Amino acid sequence: MRASIPAGLGHKEAELYSRLDPARFxxxxxxxxxxxxxxxxxxxLPRIAGHRSGVFAVRNTVQCASRIGLPALTLYAFSVExxxxxxxxxxxxxxxxxxxYLKIEMSAFQENNVRVxxxxxxRELPQEVQDRMDWAIAETAHNTGLILTFAxxxxxxSEIVDAVKAIVNKSRSNGxxxxxxxxxxxxxxxxxxxxxxxxxxxxSGEMRLSNFLLWQAAYSEIYVTESLxxxxxxxxxLEAIAEFQKRERRFGGIETVPHSTVHTA
Ligand code: FPP
Numbered sequence: 001m002r003a004s005i006p007a008g009l010g011h012k013e014a015e016l017y018s019r020l021d022p023a024r025f026x027x028x029x030x031x032x033x034x035x036x037x038x039x040x041x042x043x044x045l046p047r048i049a050g051h052r053s054g055v056f057a058v059r060n061t062v063q064c065a066s067r068i069g070l071p072a073l074t075l076y077a078f079s080v081e082x083x084x085x086x087x088x089x090x091x092x093x094x095x096x097x098x099x100x101y102l103k104i105e106m107s108a109f110q111e112n113n114v115r116v117x118x119x120x121x122x123r124e125l126p127q128e129v130q131d132r133m134d135w136a137i138a139e140t141a142h143n144t145g146l147i148l149t150f151a152x153x154x155x156x157x158s159e160i161v162d163a164v165k166a167i168v169n170k171s172r173s174n175g176x177x178x179x180x181x182x183x184x185x186x187x188x189x190x191x192x193x194x195x196x197x198x199x200x201x202x203x204s205g206e207m208r209l210s211n212f213l214l215w216q217a218a219y220s221e222i223y224v225t226e227s228l229x230x231x232x233x234x235x236x237x238l239e240a241i242a243e244f245q246k247r248e249r250r251f252g253g254i255e256t257v258p259h260s261t262v263h264t265a
Contacts, residue, residue: 016238026198030074035204035228053230064234066112080155113145119190120154156214163188
């Protein structure tokens with residue numbers, strides 16, 4: 001069966017969408033947005049020009065994701081390591097860019113029914129950035145479409161450490177005997193509000209997870225594109241979904257599991 005084309009897609013997006021199988025849509029896509037610096041360097045521009053252009057790619061990708069009815073999109077914006085390994089001037093620029101982005105984008109979030117969330121140790125960020133993030137969460141809390149989650153000051157290993165700490169603390173406070181199993185860790189990860197991760201996309205050709213969604217990516221399909229992040233778009237997102245639909249998902253077994261039966265939530 002062919003999908004009916006959602007309103008608002010561009011010509012090329014609509015063409016790609018029309019070739020997709022609606023029964024095999026991913027429910028949760030995450031993206032490692034990489035290559036802003038290289039994009040700028042190729043143009044003899046400062047690195048921050050790459051980040052600024054990266055915002056246009058975020059906008060275009062989010063718009064397409066919400067129009068095609070994707071339930072969840074998670075974007076890796078800043079890792080824990082980004083803080084330590086980049087010049088202070090660049091991290092400050094990125095913080096300012098995030099604040100401006102959230103403000104400017106609010107009307108599009110409302111128009112497209114997008115709910116904004118954040119994962120990571122973002123409570124360690126400067127207060128004015130946290131305030132804007134709290135504001136974006138509150139303003140979009142009633143929206144029921146795409147859950148757009150930004151990973152900010154995020155690390156996959158620290159997420160697992162935080163989940164285990166949360167389990168231990170909760171158990172201590174109610175004095176109960178406790179066991180740690182996969183389900184309990186799942187429930188205490190930052191991503192407990194999201195469907196299983198189906199597809200992990202990385203731009204700029206690197207074959208690494210870079211400490212992103214380590215637990216959640218256990219059975220995800222991975223798609224690496226040579227495109228640098230500022231060149232990514234809704235069209236490229238749909239190309240990645242088309243590739244996802246060609247893959248056979250086995251979840252450790254020997255038989256292919258139909259895409260539509262893999263989720264319990
Ligand atoms: C990786 O490129 C990108 C980042 C560390 C920052 C991500 C930021 C954006 C996509 C733009 C702003 C986003 C929001 C949500 C406001 P890199 O600098 O590591 O590139 P390189 O590997 O080529 O040096």
